[in-house]
Amino acid sequence: MNKDILKYLEKHGFEALRPKAVLFDMDGVLYDSMPNHAIAWQRSMEVFGIRMTLDDAYATEGARGVDTIRMMVKKQQGREIDEPEAQRMYDEKTRQFHALPETHIMPGILDLMAQIHADGLTIGVVTGSGQRPLINRLLKDFGAYLTEDHIVTAYDVKHGKPAPDPYLMGLQKCGDLKPWEAFVVENAPLGVRAGVAAQIFTIAVNTGPLPNKVLADAGTNHIYAKMPDLAEAWHELISDCR
Numbered sequence: 001m002n003k004d005i006l007k008y009l010e011k012h013g014f015e016a017l018r019p020k021a022v023l024f025d026m027d028g029v030l031y032d033s034m035p036n037h038a039i040a041w042q043r044s045m046e047v048f049g050i051r052m053t054l055d056d057a058y059a060t061e062g063a064r065g066v067d068t069i070r071m072m073v074k075k076q077q078g079r080e081i082d083e084p085e086a087q088r089m090y091d092e093k094t095r096q097f098h099a100l101p102e103t104h105i106m107p108g109i110l111d112l113m114a115q116i117h118a119d120g121l122t123i124g125v126v127t128g129s130g131q132r133p134l135i136n137r138l139l140k141d142f143g144a145y146l147t148e149d150h151i152v153t154a155y156d157v158k159h160g161k162p163a164p165d166p167y168l169m170g171l172q173k174c175g176d177l178k179p180w181e182a183f184v185v186e187n188a189p190l191g192v193r194a195g196v197a198a199q200i201f202t203i204a205v206n207t208g209p210l211p212n213k214v215l216a217d218a219g220t221n222h223i224y225a226k227m228p229d230l231a232e233a234w235h236e237l238i239s240d241c242r
């Protein structure tokens with residue numbers, strides 16, 4: 001890990017990594033929700049004559065839903081649609097998602113958050129989703145560690161992941177922090193690219209079916225295979241920064 005921190009500091013010309021916050025992505029990080037999202041994407045886009053495979057769903061994970069839809073419509077139907085039309089299609093995706101059984105909290109995440117909280121760091125969430133029920137669930141499940149003012153949703157930023165904007169907004173919401181004062185925890189290539197573009201030390205936890213190489217190519221600073229591995233490594237990781 002030390003070597004990855006040095007590489008990060010050198011790349012950006014920063015003096016030290018002094019994390020005061022951890023910015024978590026939501027789907028595939030806090031919740032084991034990606035299988036349901038992939039199914040909801042596939043079923044809902046079918047309604048509009050758009051073919052979306054499970055691989056497409058994983059590859060576009062983390063982008064704002066409306067951005068993904070506009071891109072797919074352009075690619076498959078050759079037309080530009082406006083945001084309200086994309087939003088109506090996204091509403092169908094949301095409906096399909098909520099028709100599926102509730103997703104589980106990611107194993108290991110509560111243990112990790114408890115340690116982060118005990119170390120005095122702020123916990124933030126930066127997601128491309130924006131449905132109110134999801135925000136309420138976040139506060140119910142992680143309310144011991146998380147407050148609403150530290151959540152960034154699709155509606156807080158104009159440009160979603162892979163643009164740096166969502167994570168830059170996360171830094172701002174968690175106390176006007178500099179990039180070297182936070183970690184990003186992501187599972188998806190577009191999310192990793194967003195964290196890296198915001199110049200934040202970006203940790204990937206590969207909870208899905210994509211090969212590690214995809215996350216490495218996106219520029220991630222360090223990869224874990226699963227959340228309990230990161231929880232176990234947390235103490236050492238934070239010690240390396242001090």
Ligand code: MG
Binds near residue numbers: 025028029061186191
């Ligand atoms: Mg994700």
